[in-house]
Amino acid sequence: MIRVAAVGDIHVGTDSAGRLRPHLERVAGEADVLLLAGDLTRVGEPEEAAVLVEELRGAGVPVVAVLGNHDYHGGCEQVVAGMLEDAGVRVLEGDAVVVETPGGTVGVAGAKGFGGGFLGACGSDFGEPLMKAFVGHTREVADGLEKVLADVEADVRIALLHYAPTETTLQGERLEIYPFLGSYLLGEAVDRAGADVVLHGHAHAGTEKGFTPGGIPVRNVAQPVLRRPYNVYCFNATGEVGCDGEATAARE
Amino acid sequence: MTEVERESPEPDGYLCERVRRALADDPGVGELGLTVSIVGRRVFVSGDVPTPERQQAVSSVVAEVLPGYEVHNDVTVTSLAPGSNTETLP
Numbered sequence: 001m002i003r004v005a006a007v008g009d010i011h012v013g014t015d016s017a018g019r020l021r022p023h024l025e026r027v028a029g030e031a032d033v034l035l036l037a038g039d040l041t042r043v044g045e046p047e048e049a050a051v052l053v054e055e056l057r058g059a060g061v062p063v064v065a066v067l068g069n070h071d072y073h074g075g076c077e078q079v080v081a082g083m084l085e086d087a088g089v090r091v092l093e094g095d096a097v098v099v100e101t102p103g104g105t106v107g108v109a110g111a112k113g114f115g116g117g118f119l120g121a122c123g124s125d126f127g128e129p130l131m132k133a134f135v136g137h138t139r140e141v142a143d144g145l146e147k148v149l150a151d152v153e154a155d156v157r158i159a160l161l162h163y164a165p166t167e168t169t170l171q172g173e174r175l176e177i178y179p180f181l182g183s184y185l186l187g188e189a190v191d192r193a194g195a196d197v198v199l200h201g202h203a204h205a206g207t208e209k210g211f212t213p214g215g216i217p218v219r220n221v222a223q224p225v226l227r228r229p230y231n232v233y234c235f236n237a238t239g240e241v242g243c244d245g246e247a248t249a250a251r252e
Numbered sequence: 253m254t255e256v257e258r259e260s261p262e263p264d265g266y267l268c269e270r271v272r273r274a275l276a277d278d279p280g281v282g283e284l285g286l287t288v289s290i291v292g293r294r295v296f297v298s299g300d301v302p303t304p305e306r307q308q309a310v311s312s313v314v315a316e317v318l319p320g321y322e323v324h325n326d327v328t329v330t331s332l333a334p335g336s337n338t339e340t341l342p
Contacts, residue, residue, distance in 0.1 A: 224330055
């Protein structure tokens with residue numbers, strides 16, 4: 001059995017010290033790896049990344065992350081990513097990592113992603129240079145994700161994004177902002193490359209469970225959606241009995 | 253356009269957007285997803301933020317953007333249930 005803990009949109013700021021760490025100290029007892037789906041800081045300032053690093057020190061398992069739009073807001077995303085990497089967090093952007101766990105290997109291909117909208121209601125790379133740049137960027141990210149994900153060899157293969165690959169996990173968000181929440185191009189990339197699950201954040205008012213047009217399970221792990229410090233997704237990679245599906249009670 | 257028309261108050265929708273932008277840009281808040289509504293001279297702000305400090309900061313940001321308006325800060329701090337949910341995927 002392979003156990004993957006995941007959460008996104010934790011928005012750690014300089015006012016967040018000590019809020020998440022007590023919860024993360026339980027991860028090692030429940031999961032083999034922790035995946036973070038972006039918007040890890042409030043606005044991407046190095047001071048916030050410093051608090052984040054301290055909070056994550058309690059995890060006790062390998063941590064793999066992608067950044068989100070908030071992490072880019074301060075213009076210091078490379079510094080933020082560097083601080084996380086220095087602390088042992090693997091930050092993905094168009095690349096992949098394979099993590100060894102007692103139950104097997106977990107391959108994670110990750111990218112922040114970007115917007116553009118979904119099937120039947122999406123932007124086109126047509127018109128003004130800025131519009132072409134907007135949609136073109138998502139297309140470039142999706143093409144890169146497909147390539148790295150297709151090459152991932154592991155018992156469990158996961159695509160980790162910040163932006164949504166499907167509108168099925170956006171129910172609850174206003175329809176008018178769907179194009180700013182994700183793109184079908186991301187879902188198409190995952191469907192072509194294949195995966196066991198896609199994890200994403202970004203849509204705080206969305207729903208947890210969805211699927212790509214190709215039928216791959218999608219989970220919106222934004223913390224405001226989960227209303228828990230993180231969720232754990234289990235995979236029967238070795239044929240063992242999986243998780244019992246019950247909420248794990250807080251340990252004393 | 254007459255002088256009276258030029259002095260017409262700014263539509264509430266634009267005022268709401270000014271508040272939303274201020275809440276996103278303010279270093280003490282930095283939130284994109286808060287809902288802002290105006291009824292008369294009352295401003296209602298709702299949504300979730302991760303910390304009490306950011307929740308409290310909402311009031312002062314709104315008051316700075318719309319002085320003289322009555323601020324109703326209905327923003328809540330995200331409450332996390334203890335423990336995690338587990339799910340087995342095929």
